[in-house]
Amino acid sequence: MTNLKEIFADKKVFIPFVVADDPDIETTVQSILTLAENGADIIELGVPFSDPVADGPVIQKADLRAFAAGVNRNIVFEIVEKVRQTSDVPIIFDTYLNIPFKYGYDKFCQKCQELNVAGLIIPDAPIEEQAELKPFADKYGIDLVPTVAPTSAGRTEKLAQAATGFIYVISIFGAAGVSDELATQQLQVTVQQIRAVSDVPIVTATEQVEKVAGLVDGILSENAVVKIIADGGDVQKNLKEYVLNINNTMRINAL
Amino acid sequence: MKEMQKETQDASHYGEFGGQYIPEGLMNELNNVADAYNKYKDDPDFLKELHDLLNNYANRPSLLYYADKMTKDLGGAKIYLKREDLNHTGAHKINNVIGQALIAKRMGKTRLIAETGAGQHGVATATIAALFGMECEIFMGKIDTDRQKLNVYRMELLGAKVHPVTSGSMVLKDAVNAALQNWASRIDDTFYVLGSAVGPYPFPEMVHDFQSVISKESKAQILKAEGRLPDTVVACVGGGSNAIGSFAKYIDDKDVELIGVEAAGKGVDTDQTAATMERGTVGIFHGMKSLFLQNSDGQIDQVYSISAGLDYPGVGPEHARLAELKRAKYVGITDDEAVDAFEYIAKTEGIIAAIESCHAIAYVMKLAPTMSKDQIIICTVSGRGDKDVASIAKYRGVDIND
Numbered sequence: 001m002t003n004l005k006e007i008f009a010d011k012k013v014f015i016p017f018v019v020a021d022d023p024d025i026e027t028t029v030q031s032i033l034t035l036a037e038n039g040a041d042i043i044e045l046g047v048p049f050s051d052p053v054a055d056g057p058v059i060q061k062a063d064l065r066a067f068a069a070g071v072n073r074n075i076v077f078e079i080v081e082k083v084r085q086t087s088d089v090p091i092i093f094d095t096y097l098n099i100p101f102k103y104g105y106d107k108f109c110q111k112c113q114e115l116n117v118a119g120l121i122i123p124d125a126p127i128e129e130q131a132e133l134k135p136f137a138d139k140y141g142i143d144l145v146p147t148v149a150p151t152s153a154g155r156t157e158k159l160a161q162a163a164t165g166f167i168y169v170i171s172i173f174g175a176a177g178v179s180d181e182l183a184t185q186q187l188q189v190t191v192q193q194i195r196a197v198s199d200v201p202i203v204t205a206t207e208q209v210e211k212v213a214g215l216v217d218g219i220l221s222e223n224a225v226v227k228i229i230a231d232g233g234d235v236q237k238n239l240k241e242y243v244l245n246i247n248n249t250m251r252i253n254a255l
Numbered sequence: 256m257k258e259m260q261k262e263t264q265d266a267s268h269y270g271e272f273g274g275q276y277i278p279e280g281l282m283n284e285l286n287n288v289a290d291a292y293n294k295y296k297d298d299p300d301f302l303k304e305l306h307d308l309l310n311n312y313a314n315r316p317s318l319l320y321y322a323d324k325m326t327k328d329l330g331g332a333k334i335y336l337k338r339e340d341l342n343h344t345g346a347h348k349i350n351n352v353i354g355q356a357l358i359a360k361r362m363g364k365t366r367l368i369a370e371t372g373a374g375q376h377g378v379a380t381a382t383i384a385a386l387f388g389m390e391c392e393i394f395m396g397k398i399d400t401d402r403q404k405l406n407v408y409r410m411e412l413l414g415a416k417v418h419p420v421t422s423g424s425m426v427l428k429d430a431v432n433a434a435l436q437n438w439a440s441r442i443d444d445t446f447y448v449l450g451s452a453v454g455p456y457p458f459p460e461m462v463h464d465f466q467s468v469i470s471k472e473s474k475a476q477i478l479k480a481e482g483r484l485p486d487t488v489v490a491c492v493g494g495g496s497n498a499i500g501s502f503a504k505y506i507d508d509k510d511v512e513l514i515g516v517e518a519a520g521k522g523v524d525t526d527q528t529a530a531t532m533e534r535g536t537v538g539i540f541h542g543m544k545s546l547f548l549q550n551s552d553g554q555i556d557q558v559y560s561i562s563a564g565l566d567y568p569g570v571g572p573e574h575a576r577l578a579e580l581k582r583a584k585y586v587g588i589t590d591d592e593a594v595d596a597f598e599y600i601a602k603t604e605g606i607i608a609a610i611e612s613c614h615a616i617a618y619v620m621k622l623a624p625t626m627s628k629d630q631i632i633i634c635t636v637s638g639r640g641d642k643d644v645a646s647i648a649k650y651r652g653v654d655i656n657d
Binding site for chain 2: 051053054060067073081095096098099101103123124125129139147149150152154159167170233248
């Protein structure tokens with residue numbers, strides 16, 4: 001079983017987000033393999049939900065393409081199985097709580113262990129509501145990755161203490177009317193708050209890697225890969241170029 | 256509810272139902288709303304302002320009207336109608352909006368947002384925003400903006416911006432999704448006025464409390480008129496706001512039968528239905544654990560009803576609990592039955608009732624004849640039906656210019 005925290009031990013970690021079965025099983029499998037071979041450290045695999053309230057329009061559209069392709073839970077598992085035939089790239093699932101709830105938390109976490117899916121990001125399971133899932137995640141060694149939002153003031157320490165694997169900090173880079181300076185400052189404050197109580201690795205999502213690589217332990221790309229896949233053409237070539245470029249930027253700016 | 260709450264683990268749950276299954280970004284704000292609500296709900300100044308607006312602006316108390324002609328025609332139990340359709344803005348929705356908007360004002364918010372299905376909650380929110388001088392944006396599924404054009408124009412007339420939601424199935428649940436997203440992006444100045452008895456704590460509790468004025472009044476009114484409590488209380492259920500308000504003060508009166516009527520659409524056993532209680536299973540969505548229409552994978556169904564106010568795939572957590580405890584019973588009424596009731600109550604009592612409310616009326620039409628003449632039914636007419644006239648005409652194949 002992958003130990004997520006260890007991945008961060010000696011490098012800046014890059015985590016691209018891929019939506020399962022967007023637009024088909026083969027593309028998703030091949031995209032994960034391409035990203036892994038070219039330097040992605042962890043793949044965040046989105047398990048589509050009918051009502052993705054916490055996601056923006058890019059992922060919502062990807063979910064719709066996946067549903068058009070007939071995605072369901074078993075297809076998501078099948079995708080991971082296919083990847084596992086040739087790759088042990090670390091994978092985490094990003095989904096909404098109803099998906100594991102409906103399958104059964106025990107069964108779902110057991111399946112994650114079988115597939116070597118090491119962590120879960122579940123946006124509609126704030127720590128107050130994780131008690132029902134946590135025993136099963138613990139039983140099978142699955143990390144529940146908490147989210148820290150720009151509006152989490154007063155909660156950050158609690159979230160950091162609950163985190164295993166890594167912690168995901170939402171930054172305000174690129175938000176309307178927000179300067180890079182302000183965004184940097186806010187991210188720094190949050191990082192300090194987390195570091196004060198935990199040594200859990202800190203990941204943030206941004207397409208502006210050069211601006212944050214020095215502040216955090218890992219970068220999550222929410223939309224870039226999904227957009228490359230949506231644009232079509234030679235997807236695998238474009239993904240390879242993208243991930244190589246990101247890794248370059250991260251190394252240069254990580255000092 | 257007192258009795259039931261004792262056995263639950265905390266204020267945010269109804270047995271296993273309820274909770275706060277909401278993204279981290281909204282947790283602080285939800286707690287702020289809960290704190291503000293708990294701070295003000297028993298505050299004399301707050302209550303004075305609330306009751307003043309309910310009585311002098313919203314036209315409360317609403318009538319408990321004895322439907323003599325309908326009673327005689329159906330030949331069974333005495334039928335009383337709780338006339339929420341006579342409230343200002345034409346539905347029960349205003350009761351809750353006034354309450355939540357007063358909380359918003361005390362929290363220093365300057366902008367109200369809301370989801371709406373049939374448009375009644377949107378109109379009520381736009382109305383109070385106008386009265387309070389607050390900015391207002393209403394999220395409404397594109398399909399609903401098309402079938403409820405009159406209410407869209409009413410909201411705009413009141414100064415609100417109506418945001419047609421084109422994501423997902425473009426109906427009520429998608430409007431809730433969009434409103435939640437918008438709230439998360441603007442919590443500094445914005446209060447989300449949730450109109451139904453759904454969502455994360457404290458919304459189901461606030462809606463319960465602000466709508467319980469319906470049963471508080473009806474109880475006093477029926478005691479005055481008949482000297483005793485009703486045998487049965489009937490109300491329609493989408494998310495369940497008018498029903499929870501209609502039931503609230505009778506929950507501890509075990510002899511009063513409580514019946515929620517949900518939209519069966521083309522039939523409970525078809526896939527074009529919104530009969531959550533009869534067909535739903537436990538799930539987690541829109542901030543709550545409750546019953547939902549969903550597939551075995553946990554994907555929420557696209558539901559259907561002729562009524563834009565009832566085609567919601569879930570139901571409030573307190574209703575799920577009342578059903579589980581068998582304290583309330585939930586039944587389905589089809590489009591056809593609701594449309595028949597729409598015409599029946601218009602011709603019999605001279606009341607054009609909302610198509611949502613006509614689901615409850617339709618069930619009373621079945622139930623009353625099976626009861627004896629000394630028994631009493633209170634049925635809530637949750638809203639007026641002017642907004643539905645064009646679509647009912649269309650349903651009957653009559654082309655009128657709307």
